[in-house]
Amino acid sequence: MQFVKPDINIDFVGKRKIAILISAVVIAAGLVYMAMFGLNYGIEFKGGTEIRIKPNRPISIKQLRKSVVKLGYRSPTVQTVGSSDEYLIYVNKIIKSTQSKGVADKIINGIRKSFSGNSIDLRSVNSIGPKFGKTLKEKAILSIIIATIAILIYVSIRFRFRFAIGAVIALIHDVLVTLAFIAVFHFQFTLQILAAILTIIGYSLNDTIVVYDRIRENIRLHKKKSTFIKVINKAINETLSRTILTSGTTLLVVAVLFFFGGAVIHGFSFALLVGIVSGTYSSIYIASPILLIFKKPIDIGGNLEASNNKEISKQDKIIDQRQKNSPANKSKRKRSQKVAYKV
Numbered sequence: 001m002q003f004v005k006p007d008i009n010i011d012f013v014g015k016r017k018i019a020i021l022i023s024a025v026v027i028a029a030g031l032v033y034m035a036m037f038g039l040n041y042g043i044e045f046k047g048g049t050e051i052r053i054k055p056n057r058p059i060s061i062k063q064l065r066k067s068v069v070k071l072g073y074r075s076p077t078v079q080t081v082g083s084s085d086e087y088l089i090y091v092n093k094i095i096k097s098t099q100s101k102g103v104a105d106k107i108i109n110g111i112r113k114s115f116s117g118n119s120i121d122l123r124s125v126n127s128i129g130p131k132f133g134k135t136l137k138e139k140a141i142l143s144i145i146i147a148t149i150a151i152l153i154y155v156s157i158r159f160r161f162r163f164a165i166g167a168v169i170a171l172i173h174d175v176l177v178t179l180a181f182i183a184v185f186h187f188q189f190t191l192q193i194l195a196a197i198l199t200i201i202g203y204s205l206n207d208t209i210v211v212y213d214r215i216r217e218n219i220r221l222h223k224k225k226s227t228f229i230k231v232i233n234k235a236i237n238e239t240l241s242r243t244i245l246t247s248g249t250t251l252l253v254v255a256v257l258f259f260f261g262g263a264v265i266h267g268f269s270f271a272l273l274v275g276i277v278s279g280t281y282s283s284i285y286i287a288s289p290i291l292l293i294f295k296k297p298i299d300i301g302g303n304l305e306a307s308n309n310k311e312i313s314k315q316d317k318i319i320d321q322r323q324k325n326s327p328a329n330k331s332k333r334k335r336s337q338k339v340a341y342k343v
Contacts, residue, residue, distance in 0.1 A: 009233070010233070010236075010240075011233060012285065012289075013236075013289050015294070016285055019285035019289075020285070020289075022196070022334070023173055023282075026177055026226075027176045027180060027191075028327055029184075029186065030176060030179060030180020030181070033183050034179065034183045037183070038183075038301055039182070040183070040187065041188070041189050042188040043127070043133070043333070044128060044133060045133045045136055045190075047311070048091060048127070049090070049091050049126070050088060050089070050090050050102055050126045051089045051090075051091075051107055051124070051125050051127075052081065052087070052089075052123040053089065053110075053111070053122055054086045055087070055115070055119065055182075056084075056119035056120070060086065061078050061080070062089060063115075064114075064115075065078045067111050067114035067115070068110070068260060073091040073107075076091045079186070081266070086263060089107065095167070108122050125284050140194050143198065144175070144197065144198070147198060148172075151167060151168060152164045153168075153198070155168075155212075159216060162291060164284075166208075167205060167209075169286060170204060170282040170290070171205065173278070175201065178271055178274045179197075184251035187266075187271070188267060190267060192265065192321035193267050193268065193271050195268065197275070199272065199275070200271070200272065200278075200279055203275065203276060204282060204283065207243060207246070208283045210243075212287070213234055213287075214239050215235040215288065215291070228291075232289070232292075243280060243283070247276060247279075247280040254276060255269075258273055266321070305308045317343075
């Protein structure tokens with residue numbers, strides 16, 4: 001099945017400057033926001049106690065925060081979850097497992113007194129120490145770094161190092177864009193979000209590899225008939241139908257999880273939604289055009305010189321050498337030498 005015409009020819013590379021500008025604005029805005037307000041880390045990373053409640057009727061977040069402060073907990077964080085029918089209350093105080101029920105009951109009873117007549121149910125209580133949270137944060141950063149290095153090595157082996165640089169830049173782009181949206185929309189950065197980011201890295205790489213594979217194939221087929229920009233554009237257009245099908249179906253499933261999956265995986269599905277869109281976008285507008293920066297083509301009379309692709313020229317030389325040393329060519333050379341000698 002094809003959603004695009006086989007002979008479609010969209011100038012994706014020609015729009016690379018506009019695309020890079022849009023990405024730069026989004027990433028810069030996200031970095032500025034995170035520098036000013038920081039990421040909303042979950043208790044897994046910053047330590048503390050998280051209490052989830054569900055009132056019978058909606059409660060003002062401002063009033064709920066005041067009722068918790070009255071109980072002696074300074075600077076509590078209160079936010080809604082899912083469809084605003086549940087609330088998360090985060091306090092910096094670490095509660096031992098043996099004390100968690102008593103402290104949670106104290107907070108619930110205090111809230112019930114402040115909002116008398118409103119039935120409030122306790123859904124869950126989680127508590128993590130600051131040392132454990134710090135360890136998790138360090139391991140999260142380390143896992144992303146290891147994944148990036150592994151991808152750099154893999155793409156370098158399968159293609160060339162310049163392809164690996166383009167793939168890694170695209171992955172960094174996707175991670176920063178996802179973090180920007182998570183920060184701006186006040187989602188908690190939890191272990192689920194971390195898992196989503198690692199999933200996005202793998203998904204984005206898969207799209208990029210498909211496009212790179214077609215670029216390499218087109219270079220071999222059209223190295224003497226087209227410019228490098230046209231080769232990249234042709235590769236992206238040829239894989240466009242596959243990209244729409246793959247990304248569209250995946251996006252549809254993740255959208256169902258986001259809207260109907262419940263509050264527990266709301267942040268995870270949101271990160272995947274942003275990451276899939278960003279990953280598809282970066283495979284077309286970031287990873288492929290990056291090759292132009294690290295590989296300047298020599299365009300003479302519309303031809304792509306063999307110097308643009310050393311690996312292909314090497315292969316051509318090997319093939320030519322084998323043909324020269326083949327038994328048929330040797331016999332031809334001997335016959336021509338005999339004819340010349342007789343003449």
